[in-house]
Amino acid sequence: MRRDLMTMELDLGDRQKDMGGLPAEVPDLIARGALFVVNHSGGKDSQAMYLLLRQHVPAAQLVIVHADLGPVEWAGAVEHITATTAGEPLHVCRARRTLLQMIEERGMFPSPQQRQCTSDLKRGPIERTIRAITRERQALGFEAWGLVVNCMGMRAQESPGRKKLTSFKHSASNSKAGREWYDWLPIHSWSEVEVFAAIAAAGQRPHVIYSLGMTRFSCCFCIMASEHDLRTAARLATERPGLLNDPDLYSKYVGLERATGQVMLMPKNGVRLSLDQVTGVPA
Known part of the structure; x- marks a missing residue:
């Protein structure tokens, strides 16, 4: 039976709570009222990352963004996100074309070296959505919403490339037009076993x-x-x-x-x- 996510307290143990490797900057960003954006695909890593963030970030400072990949993704992604989160604002964004249309237009598939699927279908739409959210909230007088922490669920264990990623950094390219933007990989150090354990400890399933x-x-x-x-x-x-x-x-x-x-x-x-x-x- 699903727990009441609005009131449940996640007790993953001291070791798991420390596994997120909270950067020293994060408590200050929380205190300053930063907007923490959860990049959520509907997959296990996004789900575990959200659960970790819920332990540290006030609900009012969390929003969720999902890049809808349309026909090429598994069914029920948005429904799964909704069922395993606590009602934070969920923004669903889409690219102007699907992956299949991209392949047809280019006459070739993306490659590990040229991953237009990631840049065009995920990162681009998500970053545009985040910029739109900050503009809307700043227009309403919430000055702190120009302070953004973009949270992504990549893990070092997944690939040599992801192992080399910096888990917390300032984004100069997105820190424009009144925004102060940081990119954070909260579960970068987690193993797959620990991801599934965190989900189970919250009374959820992937x-x-x-x-x-x-x-x-x-x-x-x-x-x-x-x-x-x-x-x-x-x-x-x-x-x-x-x-x-x-x-x-x-x-x-x-x-x-x-x-x-x-x-x-x-x-x-x-x-x-x-x-x-x-x-x-x-x-």
Whole structure:
């Protein structure tokens, strides 16, 4: 049974409370009335990060932003966010085009080196939304809302690239037009085990796709996904299409590979394999 999230006290133990590695600047930013923005995909890391932030940041200083990826993400993301948060303002933003449209227009898939999917579909819309929120609140006379802490759920354990990320930094590029902006990775040091433990300790569950074998959320078929996740996603797309926003998504990816003459995955040992070859699931 779901607890009353508005009144429950999260007791994750002293060790877990310290795991967020609160930067020295954060208590002062809270005291100054900073707006803490929770980037929430609906995935396990976002969910655990939100629970950690709820321990330290007053509810009135929290807002949630979700970048809606439309047909390429798992179904029920917004519903899961709503069910596992305590009623803070939720802003859903969208890019002007979907990932599939982007691939069609460019005639190629994003790559680990050129991840337009991240910049165009996630980071760009989220940052525009945050700027709009600060403008609206400043116009109402809340001067402190120009002070922003943009919270993201990337973890060092996920990849060598994410391990190198700075967990707390001032954002000069976004500190303009009366804004003072910081980027924070509150659970950067957490392990996957600790993420799931924090969710369980709060009396919650992660999105259902984790129990069905997926290790990552957001895009169903991600260029950064493991072969295990791609095989699992292809199986779920054929066996349980209702889990996807677009039940025909798998066949559309394979069709785009054939139409563009490109494959979505980087070569492995010099061999370029199509998505259906990797998954073993006919499109």
